[in-house]
Amino acid sequence: MEFTKPQLIGFGGGILLLLGIFLPIVSMPIVGSVSIFSSGRVDGYILLGLTIVSLFFVFQNTLRLLKFTSVISLLMVLISFVYVVLKVNNLKGDLAKDLEGNPFGGLAQAMASTVQIQYGWVFLFIGSLLLVYVAFAKNTTKATVNEVTPDIQEQPVREILKSTKTKLVAEDYFSHNAGNHIKPTSQSELKACPFCAEQIRIAAIKCKHCGSMVEE
Template sequence: MTGSLALFVGVFTPIVSAPIVGSLNYFQNGRGDGVIILLLAVVGLIASMVKAYKLLLLSGIASLALLLFTFFNLQYAISQIQSQFEKDLAGSPFRGLGEIALRSVQIQWGWAVLHFGAVLLIVAGVARPKT
């Protein structure tokens, strides 16, 4: 149940911050993959209440897979933007300002909450009580 709650809350926590736009969360006003994570959190909550451990494990694995996919895609996108930036602004007098802006794009603490929730769902699904 705690894993589902962490996932649910984590969707609304900041996952990345960037200049001008500020902090972004996983939900992105219903347009992001956060909607899928919310659904998986609800599935995990229901599965824990009815003791459907396989479903609990499945929702945890699906959540973690989606989170990792998004995290690595985000890292790749940041890397691509930095590479393109270096090519486009080579020799420009504004390059220094752009570098400062790019360095200020940061991964935020919401990722830890989201991953914690997904891992808890997996652990709960694996560590089912002996009957």
């Protein structure tokens, strides 16, 4: 089975999105790295289901349905990213406020500073954006082809009509000129050949039909 270029891009986007679901999106002390799937939130399972369905739509080349799954996946990734960033910032702020004046506050703040956003988001965003691109770029290309096709189809017809019109004008012109230069011979200028009885000119000395010499 041969896949189109948009389908190949869609497969790439789906695989990147699938990898991003299991790659770390944030790292925390003691807990370690956490992925969107292992975070315990339901959006990780929903995103996994949307990714599998999107890959199926790409395989079937049903890009109209891919619009919905790809857009929802991108929105979920964006909302999850904003949620995690806000959660990390609030955690650091609350920790610094609660441990203000505490002798172990410096150690806690040092541990809080190790909470970092990880590279899994790169896979999530690129994968979901590629799926959205494939879903909407296909329709744009199709519309462009439909707009250009009628002009392409009309070109041979126009060339044929132009050629036919030119030919008719040339034939009419030739016939008109030929009629002006070639005048029909009147009956008074003809006589019968004494050998074959065909009509020849009075001034002729040789019959053009039988080749006999005609006396004047």
